[in-house]
Amino acid sequence: MKFFVDTADIAEIKDLTATGLLDGVTTNPSLVAKSLAEKGAGRDFRQLIKEICAIVDGPVSAEVAAVDVEGMLEEGRLLAKIAKNVAVKVPLTWDGLKACKALTGEGTMVNVTLCFSANQALLAAKAGATFVSPFVGRLDDIGLDGMELVREIRAIYDNYPDLSTEILAASIRTVNHVKQAALIGADVATVPAAILK
Ligand code: E4P
16 A cells, blocks of 8 residues: 655655655645645745655655536646656546646546545546545545545456556545555555654
C-alpha cells in the first residue's frame, strides 16, 4: 500500500520524505489555508504546490475551488502546469466527472474526491480517474462504517480489471483505519502526519 501524507505543511513533508515512507501528498483548501497562514505573506497556493512537488516525486493532489466544469478545467489546467506530478483534485459531482474525463484525456492525473458511495466510485473509474478518494472518517462521523465503503469499492474494481483507478482511502483518522485499509487492499491511504508517525 502506498502512503500519501494529508498535509500542506512543508516541514512535515520533508520530515516524512527523509524516512522513505512517502509516496505522495494530498492537500485540500483547509490544509493549504493553514499552511499559508502559518508561513505568512509572500506565498500563494500555486507557489506552495510547486514547492511540495519539488520535494516529493509522487503525486501531489491540488484541489480546484470551482464547482462548474469550465471553472474546474480552467483551474485544473493551471495546476497541471505547475509540475508533472500534480494530480488535480475535483469533487465527485456531475461536473467533476466531466472535468475528470477532459483532464485525464489531456494526460493529467485526476483525484476524484469526496466519494461517499460505491456507485460514485464506479462513475469516477468510468470517467478515467487516476484516484478515487472515499472519505472514511466523514462517514464514521455520521454513524456509518466508512471502511465498508472502501471494501465495496475494492470488490467492484476487482470485478473489472480494466478499471485502472486507484482507491485512495481518505479522511483517515486512526492507525486502525490505516490497518483496515491495508487489509482490504486500498491502493493508497492518505494519512495525517501525526497518524503516520
Ligand atoms: C484527502 O485528500 C482529504 O484532504 C482529507 O483526507 C480530508 O479528510 P478530513 O476533512 O476528514 O480531514
